[in-house]
Amino acid sequence: MATVTMTVNGKSVSGEVEGRTLLSDFVRNNLNLTGTHIGCDTSQCGACVVHVDGKAVKSCTIFALEVEGSTVKTIEGMANPDGSLGVVQQAFQDNHGLQCGFCTPGMVMSAAALLDENPNPTETEIREYLEGNICRCTGYHNIVKSIQAAAVAA
Amino acid sequence: MYDFELRRPENLSEAIESLSADGAQALAGGQTLIPTLKNRLASPDVLVSIGGLAELQGVSESNGVVSIKAGTTHGVVAGSVKSYPALAALAANIGDPAVRNRGTIGGSIANNDPSACYPAATLASKATIITSKRSIPSSDFFVGIFETVLDEGELITQVDFEVPDVANYQKFDQPASRFALVGVFLARYGNDVRVAVTGASEDGVFRWSEAEQALGSDFSASAIDRLEVDAEGMIEDIHGSKDYRASLIKVLTKRAVKAC
Incomplete structure (x- = not known):
């Protein structure tokens, strides 16, 4: 296990992960941000797309540890600060x-x-x-x- | 997927050092490797993450050569290569936007998927593949499907393309995977014409030498009218028969000539 730290939807977060832990699993299981969906888990469907340093990536096809130090935005980060829809x-x-x-x-x-x-x-x-x-x-x-x-x- | 140790070296020399370990493998963009790991078709003990290394990022263009560092993503190649539009267009049509934001040129060439786009561009445009150990002409690089001359622990660091007079890439998309069902990359350097074909042969990317000769003396689509590609040795799957792929090679080559 290793510790990974990143900024997700404006908050600094960290967690213990394995080398094989995918970013999609990290946001869903460690951060309880279950808005990111895992549709196919084979890199094809795009339900798990998040932004890493401003770029769209499939979170099921990048390891959490690769995102160390990066800025991530998930669907939960798309709403306005008052909670209304973006x-x-x-x-x-x-x-x-x-x-x-x-x-x-x-x-x-x-x-x-x-x-x-x-x-x-x-x-x-x-x-x-x-x-x-x-x-x-x-x-x-x-x-x-x-x-x-x-x-x-x- | 089986677990492994993920190493994140700080620089290229550390990465090369890490890759010398038994069971170590490079992880670039991971757009092929991660699905492969999920299917347990690969089980490295150590993955060395190289995608983020600054020394492996960037495009430079001078004296008719486009040099692309191996960790440069398809998206960056698509947006920043100005002197070789056919290459930029090829990169812009690999996979989908999210894949292009992660997948790298070095990863694509090292993997040598029989349906990948970059190997065709590399072979057609007299590219030189520069590794942590040596410089390899693209004509010597590709050995067979998923096989190259790279040694264990050897890492591609840069690919140099000689910019041709004109070039065009015709990709017949396999619409589910966005790989090429067949792709033809045509590059012309004076009377030296190169036709590289991906997606078609059971031996991986290859040059169609008969078409190259015919187009070298007459650069017109009709110059290859009398030629036929032998369907023997072509890939056959649910998406297309051997004959269909052989036929597509000729059709796409003609389209590429007309587009130049």
């Missing part, structure tokens, strides 16, 4: 950008990363950016609409 979250709610909701944390984190890089994406750019996020309800149309609305609202 811009991207609100856009998903307003546009029915979710059905079962399982993929939504990853969708929101990918959408936020896209809008950081490209504040006014075209529909094609949004769809291309979501290549690594799978929605089994196949609710992509409304997810794309949500991200377009978030771009306007931001």
Whole structure:
């Protein structure tokens, strides 16, 4: 076991982990931040996307120890400080950008990363950016609409 | 996945030292290695994390050569290589954005997945693979599927690409994995034309020499009309037969010529 320290959603946290402990397991099991979902655990579905130092990464495909000293943002960090929904979250709610909701944390984190890089994406750019996020309800149309609305609202 | 010791060396020399241990393996971006570990297809005792090392980051371009440090992610290559647009475009279309934020050029080339994109670019653009021990021409580097000439503990540190006059990469996506079902990287240096093919052969990436000769004397799509790729030795799986892959090589090569 080794100690890992990082900043998650603005708070400094640390915990004891094995070499093989994935970031997804660390945030869910050690920090009880269960908004990050593990859909496939094979690096394909994107439900576990979080931001590490501002970049979208699949938290099931990076070890917790690799994130030592980094800044992590999970879906729990997307709300406003008063607890109300952030811009991207609100856009998903307003546009029915979710059905079962399982993929939504990853969708929101990918959408936020896209809008950081490209504040006014075209529909094609949004769809291309979501290549690594799978929605089994196949609710992509409304997810794309949500991200377009978030771009306007931001 | 089996447990292992994860080491985080502070610099390159420490990393190379750690890699000399028995059962040690380098961990770059981990986008292939971590899924492999989960499937217990690899069980290293020690993983040496090199992805974050500053000495392995960055792109430089001068005198017709693009030098990419081995730990540079696909996302950074896509955004920062200016003098070799075909290479930047290839990097921009690997996997998905989250994979491109972690996966590295050194990891891709060292792994030599038979459907990976970078090996084709490396082979077509007269690249030199620089390791902790030596410089290896790309023509000597790839041995077979998932196999290269790298020794135990030898680490890729940089890849130098000679920028061609024109180049184009045609990738026929396997839509589930985002790997190439077949990919053709075409690079032209005067009359010296290189056609490197990934995703197709059971022996991994290779150069289609007949097409290179034909295109060297006549750089037009019709120059390869009379050529056929032998389907023998092609990969066959649920996504495509041997014949289909052989056919795709020719189709994609023509598209690449037209796009140049």
